[in-house]
Amino acid sequence: MSDQVAPAPPDVPDHEIIILPAAGHRNHQPLLDQCLGVRVEVFVHEQGFSLDEEFDKHDPTATHFLLRLLPSKLAIGTIRGTKMVDSNGDAYYKLSRLAVLKPYRRYRFGRDLVLALHGWVKEDAKCSSNVNLVKVVAHSQIPVRSFYSKYGYLQEGDEFDEDGAPHQKMVTYLSLERN
Numbered sequence: 001m002s003d004q005v006a007p008a009p010p011d012v013p014d015h016e017i018i019i020l021p022a023a024g025h026r027n028h029q030p031l032l033d034q035c036l037g038v039r040v041e042v043f044v045h046e047q048g049f050s051l052d053e054e055f056d057k058h059d060p061t062a063t064h065f066l067l068r069l070l071p072s073k074l075a076i077g078t079i080r081g082t083k084m085v086d087s088n089g090d091a092y093y094k095l096s097r098l099a100v101l102k103p104y105r106r107y108r109f110g111r112d113l114v115l116a117l118h119g120w121v122k123e124d125a126k127c128s129s130n131v132n133l134v135k136v137v138a139h140s141q142i143p144v145r146s147f148y149s150k151y152g153y154l155q156e157g158d159e160f161d162e163d164g165a166p167h168q169k170m171v172t173y174l175s176l177e178r179n
């Protein structure tokens, strides 16, 4: 029998995930600023994307998620969900701007943000349509394709350039359980 023991998972710091209230609510902008702060740190300072491209036309209408440590309320992660309509007029959701600050990676915060977004997608889709499956699309940077695969995303089509970096379209379908 081997005496090797699997490494224990890191102790996960206490945290909260907030779904931002809609634009116009008094808490929206301060919380959005915290999401944008994480995105600038990760996508602009760490990965070198341009600040101009970081904020796009979807930000004002998207649903933003903010992950903060407790009790400090330090913002360390974010993700964004946007309801879209394809060229056939069919609705789908887009997952984008997933980021966790570098010192806080591998605590499963990325997973928690994706699962929180999936929960929101399901609730939103149940309220606004009568379909049983809802499509979610992510444009994955190439090195993190296998991260998205863990949550049911499959590659669709060829790699393409987005904001100056190669990306891969990844798609999953979430099942809506209706009572």
Ligand SMILES: CC(C)(COP(=O)(O)OP(=O)(O)OC[C@H]1O[C@@H](n2cnc3c(N)ncnc32)[C@H](O)[C@@H]1OP(=O)(O)O)[C@@H](O)C(=O)NCCC(=O)NCCS
Pocket (backbone or CB within 6 Å): 042, 097, 098, 099, 100, 101, 104, 105, 106, 107, 108, 109, 110, 111, 112, 139, 140, 141, 143, 144, 145, 146, 147, 150
């Ligand atoms: C991608 C990112 C959000 C992952 O966040 P994280 O909190 O470190 O990931 P988690 O700890 O939740 O990892 C969940 C699972 O994915 C795996 N994983 C984490 N990072 C990964 C990566 N870069 N590539 C492949 N798998 C990865 C983990 O091993 C874990 O697997 P397990 O559950 O089987 O043990 C984070 O690395 C990040 O912010 N990267 C920079 C920004 C970025 O590239 N965003 C994606 C834009 S498309």
